[in-house]
Amino acid sequence: xxxxxxxxRYKIIEKRQxxxxxxxxxxxxxxLYWYQQILGQGPKLLIQFQNNGVVDDSQLPKDRFSAExxxxxxxxxxxxxxxxxxxxxxxxxxxxxxxxxxxxxxFGPGTRLTVL
Amino acid sequence: LAKTTQPISMDSYEGQEVNITCSHxxxxxxxxxxxxxxxxxxxxxxxxQGYKTKVTNEVASLFIPADRKSSTLSLPRVSLSDTAVxxxxxxxGMDSNYQLIWGAxxxxxxxx
Numbered sequence: 001x002x003x004x005x006x007x008x009r010y011k012i013i014e015k016r017q018x019x020x021x022x023x024x025x026x027x028x029x030x031x032l033y034w035y036q037q038i039l040g041q042g043p044k045l046l047i048q049f050q051n052n053g054v055v056d057d058s059q060l061p062k063d064r065f066s067a068e069x070x071x072x073x074x075x076x077x078x079x080x081x082x083x084x085x086x087x088x089x090x091x092x093x094x095x096x097x098x099x100x101x102x103x104x105x106x107f108g109p110g111t112r113l114t115v116l
Numbered sequence: 117l118a119k120t121t122q123p124i125s126m127d128s129y130e131g132q133e134v135n136i137t138c139s140h141x142x143x144x145x146x147x148x149x150x151x152x153x154x155x156x157x158x159x160x161x162x163x164x165q166g167y168k169t170k171v172t173n174e175v176a177s178l179f180i181p182a183d184r185k186s187s188t189l190s191l192p193r194v195s196l197s198d199t200a201v202x203x204x205x206x207x208x209g210m211d212s213n214y215q216l217i218w219g220a221x222x223x224x225x226x227x228x
Contacts, residue, residue: 004159035218042203042218043160056215091159103148103208103216107159 002026004108006092012114018080021111025073025094031055033105034067034077035091043091049075050098079113087115120204125223134191136222138204141185146209149180149187154201154221163202164189199226 005024013019025032030051035043046065048055051072060067064083069075079086089112093105121139128134140149148167152160164171166178166187177190191198201221208216 040220042220044218045216056213093159098214103150104162104165105152105160107161109157110159 004092004094004106006090006108006111008111009109010112010114012116013082014116015084016081018078019082019113020076020078021090021092021113023075023077023092023108025075025092026106029094029096029106030072031095031098032069032075033091033093033095034075035093037089037091037110039088046077048098055098082113082115084115087113089113119217120206120219122202122204122219122222124220125225127225127227128194129227130195131193134194134198134224134226136189136191136202136204136224137186138189138206139186140204140206143184143206144209144211147206147212148208149178149184150205150208150216151176151178151189152203152205154203160203194224194226196226196228198224200224 007022032049034046036046037043046060047057047067049069052069065079067077089110091107091110093107095103095105097103150165151163153163154160164173164176164178166180168180171178179188201223203218203221205216
């Protein structure tokens with residue numbers, strides 16, 4: 001089966017600009033996650049969707065970050081305006097079930113964002 | 117939410133068994149313990165998950181003592197390709213609001 005697809009793979013922008021990332025999860029996976037991974041750190045969950053509803057967005061900086069999951073499939077994460085500290089890898093993952101046992105998350109390759 | 121503590125880094129040699137221990141003193145009753153592996157410039161990859169006692173799959177074993185306050189990932193006969201960062205996650209249960217917290221991980225370096 002096809003894996004989680006993300007685009008773009010790399011993005012360089014200047015601070016205060018906007019940027020958007022796209023994710024296509026594995027077919028049939030109802031749960032989709034966006035993570036931020038700063039160099040040398042573990043992934044930090046930004047938002048979790050179950051179908052097209054938000055399960056957890058407690059760590060999403062809502063003043064500048066937004067995410068949507070249209071029709072419960074593809075998802076877009078947007079940053080507007082970007083700050084220097086947003087430089088990180090943005091990972092998208094999907095899973096068949098949202099929690100508990102058998103919650104194996106499948107990750108995409110990530111988008112490396114550099115904010116200058 | 118349960119936090120995890122792992123060694124920052126470990127070294128070993130090809131052919132050896134490697135054990136990485138994770139401490140999670142405040143694990144909730146219905147939390148699971150999950151390990152992921154991450155190579156540079158890639159997303160993490162699921163290794164193994166357990167709730168109690170021992171779990172084994174084709175790549176690793178997970179040992180969980182009765183009090184569940186720690187767990188040990190065991191990688192048998194490692195090779196150079198096992199050099200990666202390994203993350204221990206605890207959570208996913210109802211008492212944790214189904215959340216998973218990722219720590220900083222353990223950087224494992226396998227030497228020839």
